[in-house]
Amino acid sequence: xxxxxxxxxxxxxxxxxxxxxxxxxxxxxxxxxxxxxxxxxxxxxxxxxxxxxxxxxxxxxxxxxxxxxxxxxxxxxxxxxxxxxxxxxxxxxxxxxxxxxxxxxxxxxxxxxxxxxxxxxxxxxxxxxxxxxxxxxxxxxxxxxxxxxxxxxxxxxxxxxxxxxxxxxxxxxxxxxxxxxxxxxxxxxxxxxxxxxxxxxxxxxxxxxxxxxxxxxxxxxxxxxxxxxxxxxxxxxxxxxxxxxxxxxxxxxxxxxxxxxxxxxxxxxxxxxxxxxxxxxxxxxxxxxxxxxxxxxxxxxxxxxxxxxxxxxxxxxxxxxxxxxxxxxxxxxxxxxxxxxxxxxxxxxxxxxxxxxxxxxxxxxxxxxxxxxxxxxxxxxxxxxxxxxxxxxxxxxxxxxxxxxxxxxxxxxxxxxxxxxxxxxxxxxxxxxxxxxxxxxxxxxxxxxxxxxxxxxxxxxxxxxxxxxxxxxxxxxxxxxxxxxxxxxxxxxxxxxxxxxxxxxxxxxxxxxxxxxxxxxxxxxxxxxxxxxxxxxxxxxxxxxxxxxxxxxxxxxxxxxxxxxxxxxxxxxxxxxxxxxxxxxxxxxxxxxxxxxxxxxxxxxxxxxxxxxxxxxxxxxxxxxxxxxxxxxxxxxxxxxxxxxxxxxxxxxxxxxxxxxxxxxxxxxxxxxxxxxxxxxxxxxxxxxxxxxxxxxxxxxxxxxxxxxxxxxxxxxxxxxxxxxxxxxxxxxxxxxxxxxxxxxxxxxxxxxxxxxxxxxxxxxxxxxxxxxx
DNA sequence: GTTAGCAGCGTTTTT
DNA sequence: CGCTGCTAAC
Numbered sequence: 001x002x003x004x005x006x007x008x009x010x011x012x013x014x015x016x017x018x019x020x021x022x023x024x025x026x027x028x029x030x031x032x033x034x035x036x037x038x039x040x041x042x043x044x045x046x047x048x049x050x051x052x053x054x055x056x057x058x059x060x061x062x063x064x065x066x067x068x069x070x071x072x073x074x075x076x077x078x079x080x081x082x083x084x085x086x087x088x089x090x091x092x093x094x095x096x097x098x099x100x101x102x103x104x105x106x107x108x109x110x111x112x113x114x115x116x117x118x119x120x121x122x123x124x125x126x127x128x129x130x131x132x133x134x135x136x137x138x139x140x141x142x143x144x145x146x147x148x149x150x151x152x153x154x155x156x157x158x159x160x161x162x163x164x165x166x167x168x169x170x171x172x173x174x175x176x177x178x179x180x181x182x183x184x185x186x187x188x189x190x191x192x193x194x195x196x197x198x199x200x201x202x203x204x205x206x207x208x209x210x211x212x213x214x215x216x217x218x219x220x221x222x223x224x225x226x227x228x229x230x231x232x233x234x235x236x237x238x239x240x241x242x243x244x245x246x247x248x249x250x251x252x253x254x255x256x257x258x259x260x261x262x263x264x265x266x267x268x269x270x271x272x273x274x275x276x277x278x279x280x281x282x283x284x285x286x287x288x289x290x291x292x293x294x295x296x297x298x299x300x301x302x303x304x305x306x307x308x309x310x311x312x313x314x315x316x317x318x319x320x321x322x323x324x325x326x327x328x329x330x331x332x333x334x335x336x337x338x339x340x341x342x343x344x345x346x347x348x349x350x351x352x353x354x355x356x357x358x359x360x361x362x363x364x365x366x367x368x369x370x371x372x373x374x375x376x377x378x379x380x381x382x383x384x385x386x387x388x389x390x391x392x393x394x395x396x397x398x399x400x401x402x403x404x405x406x407x408x409x410x411x412x413x414x415x416x417x418x419x420x421x422x423x424x425x426x427x428x429x430x431x432x433x434x435x436x437x438x439x440x441x442x443x444x445x446x447x448x449x450x451x452x453x454x455x456x457x458x459x460x461x462x463x464x465x466x467x468x469x470x471x472x473x474x475x476x477x478x479x480x481x482x483x484x485x486x487x488x489x490x491x492x493x494x495x496x497x498x499x500x501x502x503x504x505x506x507x508x509x510x511x512x513x514x515x516x517x518x519x520x521x522x523x524x525x526x527x528x529x530x531x532x533x534x535x536x537x538x539x540x541x542x543x544x545x546x547x548x549x550x551x552x553x554x555x556x557x558x559x560x561x562x563x564x565x566x567x568x569x570x571x572x573x574x575x576x577x578x579x580x581x582x583x584x585x586x587x588x589x590x591x592x593x594x595x596x597x598x599x600x601x602x603x604x605x606x607x608x609x610x611x612x613x614x615x616x617x618x619x620x621x622x623x624x625x626x627x628x629x630x631x632x633x634x635x636x637x638x639x640x641x642x643x644x645x646x647x648x649x650x651x652x653x654x655x656x657x658x659x660x661x662x663x664x665x666x667x668x669x670x671x672x673x674x675x676x677x678x679x680x681x682x683x684x685x686x687x688x689x690x691x692x693x694x695x696x697x698x699x700x701x702x703x704x705x706x707x708x709x710x711x712x713x714x715x716x717x718x719x720x721x722x723x724x725x726x727x728x729x730x731x732x733x734x735x736x737x738x739x740x741x742x743x744x745x746x747x748x749x750x751x752x753x754x755x756x757x758x759x760x761x762x763x764x765x766x767x768x769x770x771x772x773x774x
Numbered sequence: 775g776t777t778a779g780c781a782g783c784g785t786t787t788t789t
Numbered sequence: 790c791g792c793t794g795c796t797a798a799c
Contacts, residue, residue: 075789105789204789271787376786398788432775439775474775553789572787594786612787635784636790 019057019090027051030292031058037252037286039237039279040261043323044308044618045299045578048261052235053083055259056098057090059231071229071251072101075236077554079576080106083235100229104244106553108207111214111225118218119210124420126201127552131409132425133157133203140191144184156181160189164205165273167212167243169193199424208243215250226254236575237262237282241273249285258286264319265312266615268572270601270608280319297323299578301330303654304624308617310651315607331361333617333624335650335706336658337643337713340631341379341586345386348372348583351625352392352566355581362581362622367393367564369580373571373616375592379585380568387566395561397569403551407516407527408534412551414506415544418488422456431457434515436477445469458485484509492544499544503535571616582620584613587628587644606645613646626650630713643710652705730756 020028030040030051042048056072059065074080080102087098100107109127116123128136137153137160159180163173170190181188196202202210215222232252234240237260240248252258260282267276283289297305305323312318338344351360358364372383380396387394402408410433416426431446432438438446449469450460464470465479484506491502507513513531516524541547567579586592593609601608617624628643704712726738728748736750749755 077789103789207789268787272789378785435776437775441775570787591786596786609786633790 017058017061019054019061023047023051023054024296026292026294026296027054030294031055033290033292035255035257037256037282037289038259039282039289039291040259040294041291041319041321042261042263042294043297043321044263044266044615045297046294046323047296047298048263048294049079049082049086049235049576051294052233052259052261053086053090056083056087056233060091065230067097068099069228069230070098070100070233071107071231072098072233073107073235073248074103075239076576077103077106079103079235082576103553104247105204105207108211108247109549109553111211112202112207115214115218115221118214118221120197121202121210122200124200126199126416126420126423126425127207127549128196128201128203128425129404129409129552130157131404132201132429135425135428136195136199137192140188140195144188144191146182146184151182156185156188156192159185160192161203161205162273163189164203164209165241165243167209167246169209169213200420200422201425205243208247212243212246212250215247222250223254225251230255231257232259234258234260235262236266238264238267238276238279239269239272239274240278241269242275242278243273245278252286256286263321265315265321265611266575268575268608268612268615270604271597276317280317293321295321295323297325298327299621300325300618301327301622303330303332304617304620304622306654307333307624307650308614310654311610311617311646311649312614314649315610331623332654332656333626333650334656334658335647335709336625336627337709338627338629340638341382341629341633342386344585344627344629345382348383348585348625348627349386349390349392351583353390355623360623365581367566370583371567371569371574371577371579371581371619372583372585373569373574373619375571375586375594375612377570379591383568383585393563393565394568395565397567398573402530402533405527405530407530411503411507411512411531411534412548414510414512415503416548417458417485418492418502418506419544419548421458421485421489424450424457427457430510431461431481434511436481437473438478442470442474442478458482481510497543499542499547500535500538503538503544507531571612574619575615578619578621580621581623582616582625584616584624584626585628586632587613587626587647588632588641589644590641591632592644593646610646610649628713643713647710648707650706652707655706657704657706657709 020031023031024047027047027050030038031054040048040051042051052072056070059070060067072083074083084098084101087101099110102110112119112121112125113123116125134153134157137156138148141148141151141153141156163177168174170186170193173186173189178186180186196206215225229251232248232255234248239262248258260279262279264276264279267274267279270276283291300308302325305325309323336347338347352367352370354360355362355365355370356367374380374383377398384394384396386392403412410430413426413429416423417430428443431443446457446460446464448460449464449467450457453459453463455463461478461482465475465482470478488502488506491497491505492499513528516527516531519527538544538547541550589595592613593606597605597609599605617626626647628641628647630641631638632641633639724738724740727735728738728746729735730748730750734750734752736748736753736756738746739749739755740747747755
């Protein structure tokens, strides 16, 4: 590896440029490194975006490339936006003149529109959302005479997506995959692609896969872009999947000025086809590559950094970095256990209120500076419930997305059909919404007629009417529908038409708004509200076409309200962000690390989960609080949880174990909440033998290590041996003897309450020592 | 053809 | 528990 320092020193002497001010030597070296392949290994909070954007500014300022000759790729729209903003700030308004800065997918679309005919598409192809995709899959599955119950569309969608991520076209799927999906995966994949082509449509995976195919089959086209893109920059390289990797490698074979920025410790998208191996292999893939390490962290206190490092150290096969910081020590990472998920939410709510008032060793923290990062979206509910009741303002990132709501999709299907008459999926979605008396039978007739005339469903419908193949109420409704679409299509085809008014007319005259107005359900008003918001969103575009294109790629709703709110989001969504105060709830085995990840990917899965833990901790600047609950509701059933194995990996000297109020009965629980409806957590819990044993050891603030705390809880919540005759304790029924067991369902003969059947997770082992009557 | 009511299922993470 | 999708009655 090349030592970065000499490079930077040479450059410093040569050319003082204002945009280079404030870079540390490593960053500066990275910015000014000579041409050729460079891998910037940038740990969390080391200023990688800064180095990347400054590199772009540097290329432009030194005249090495014009704005449109730089290909700069990110993974998320958020990252692309940020990059644009920051480059713009560095060098003025040039960022808008950088057409090739964006996500893999948005750049993929741009390329594909230019060369669509090379993969059998027209340049006005539509991009399917997940909903359309699934409906298409269902059609393909039933056309293949497979039982949709046994072979669900979701599974096929996942399979095909995984194949596309590996850059396999149907012909390229290796024979080892043949058994997939009842031996028919490959066949169905091919059928699905055929359908897409007929529909002149693409799914998300195609946006990359088609590009790769074009590059591979048309060297002239590839050469043209290789010449054009003098510099290629890639953010979050560790998240690259095979298709993206090939895409990059093909393009980078020209000028070889490929610069990738990444952190192997933050690779968290393996489930989407990303392979850590890609970044680990960089030097081999690109001979002569220079590796630059950014290791000075500007974000987090030493305790936080050390805690994160301690956890990630358990992973094998890392490239290895030693993050350091010169910030003051600050607070240790806090660890706390709770009785159940609701208490965890309650406690965090109160902590946040205390933090806002400046009662937690830090200066008052504003809500915007506080984030709760969860492993899985369903964890958010407990926090939302709690925060609503105490009136704590919050925002959820990545929750139910605006553009995925039913009413928005319906309205957009109307727009799609009006813009492109052959959009059969849009037709299917709205032909009977609102109800027009055109049910399964009428729709099947339309399908048949369409096949008969060899056209779109719209053509088929027209033919059906002409033939008189549809009678009664349906005929009139269908005629009205067709006339409407035709009329609006004419408007949409005129240059400079008022697209907002047209959109309004469409949802009005089609009867769509009327449908919701007539709807008496409580959420109808909200849906009408959303439709208004949709019309407002149109203002930022010139045409319906332009709007639809945008929405297909940017499914997130950026309602960046100015209001001060606490943020709730998943760990995945949090990558790249930072907050003074971070809460990491739900550190329980099965939830985090997630059971599914472990089942599907074993040790590799655990390692990816561990990287997720690393990402989580390193989001925090000043205060990081990890928590777990002993019980959690899953599918409405209470389940006992074990503290996460990652807790053992937290270095004790950087962590304070807080006295869990719920576990010792201090302040929360019984006194405050008795009389409220009975949850698993209430009143009696403090009498269970395990918790009593914990209580006997006394409050342990700061005196216990994470590992000991975890062991204590595991001990206390240990399930009874499912042996007949075992003595157990239940919160409500008291002590009893196991008289039967079937898997995790026990039959217990309780001393006072009689014989009960219940889940093993509801009882704890009763030790003779603790068998004190109460 | 539409609607109400129930059975069965599922929860990682996202462009 | 809450949603989807299927079946039975209007």
